[in-house]
């Protein structure tokens with residue numbers, strides 16, 4: 525079995541399926557197809573499947589031209605029908621892992637995808653979970669479900685976890701050149717999953733178990749969440765001490781070792797950093813342990829949107845105005861630059877709080893045409909001198925390309941800058957984070 529799979533991998537005759545065609549799955553399916561595998565993308569969203577089959581990309585990192593070529597060449601196809609798994613040798617599962625309202629993990633998408641995989645599980649299949657999740661998910665949730673089919677792991681089929689590290693909008697690192705960690709349930713599972721990925725990914729790092737691979741991803745994202753929390757707190761401390769935090773960070777970053785530059789901001793956003801550490805702390809709660817750093821970082825980071833609103837309030841106060849009735853222009857709604865993803869974006873919380881205080885909120889974000897908050901829909905306004913001058917305060921939230929446009933600050937009446945985008949320009953107008 526193992527040898528047959530190895531031969532299929534070497535000859536690129538391996539038939540691959542990617543389940544879940546979002547920010548992670550569509551680029552992965554494309555990378556597999558570019559590497560020479562025959563690839564089927566499966567999603568429950570008919571609209572995504574239809575677009576992808578027409579070669580129309582809905583993920584900004586994947587060009588429609590590349591997608592079209594692979595689809596036309598017959599190397600890549602998309603379906604909502606899980607029966608396609610019947611003829612598949614290797615499956616990567618890239619479904620969402622959000623939090624419930626209670627901030628507990630919601631692994632229902634993983635469970636549902638696993639049940640579908642189980643229905644078509646057959647001898648000689650490699651199954652890899654990519655969705656970020658708590659340590660133990662692969663062997664405590666997927667393994668029993670898949671073995672209920674009667675097939676045995678490490679003998680009849682091979683199961684592993686390999687965390688996705690994609691950084692949407694990053695021009696230097698994509699799926700292919702971002703090293704990938706793989707940990708299997710048995711040594712053979714690790715070996716085959718490593719061989720499977722090595723065809724499409726430049727560097728694949730095997731680890732001793734799926735749990736180690738799951739924990740590796742959570743360490744990476746907890747590391748970021750905690751360091752962002754620390755630097756956000758340093759920003760608050762610096763304000764109290766009347767010290768410019770940005771100058772402090774720049775100076776500290778001249779140390780060539782032992783310091784890593786993290787920047788303060790309006791809070792955490794995206795599907796990963798605000799969410800993933802809670803998967804870890806939840807798991808620890810089941811073991812009667814409190815993950816203190818995670819809780820503390822979450823407390824500081826989640827207070828930042830409110831801190832930004834306070835800054836806006838301060839800027840208005842200097843003009844003898846109140847939030848109620850003032851016009852606030854928010855620049856940047858996406859959770860980070862150059863993407864249209866608004867999941868968990870702190871800008872949404874800033875906008876909501878401003879609306880709650882009866883401010884008139886306008887926004888510009890070319891990547892986000894509209895947002896709906898508590899039933900109210902706002903549309904991105906074209907950026908112009910008139911728009912800037914109409915605002916009592918401009919809040920720079922996501923950097924996009926505003927950094928390269930000093931006229932924004934020059935034309936605005938007052939600016940709250942959460943990203944230090946406006947260094948050296950009209951200091952008197954600026955309220956920095």
Ligand SMILES: NC(=O)c1ccc[n+]([C@@H]2O[C@H](COP(=O)([O-])OP(=O)(O)OC[C@H]3O[C@@H](n4cnc5c(N)ncnc54)[C@H](O)[C@@H]3O)[C@@H](O)[C@H]2O)c1
Nearest residue numbers: 544545546547548567568569618619620621637655656688
């Ligand atoms: N977006 C990122 O930057 C990023 C980076 C690293 C890791 N991750 C992790 O990767 C996973 C996927 O994230 P994403 O951003 O691609 O999510 P996404 O929401 O963009 O895409 C997930 C896709 O899965 C589909 N789906 C849901 N249930 C399904 C099912 N049962 N069967 C088939 N398809 C199903 C959805 O329709 C959607 O198209 C998450 O666990 C996330 O934490 C994301």
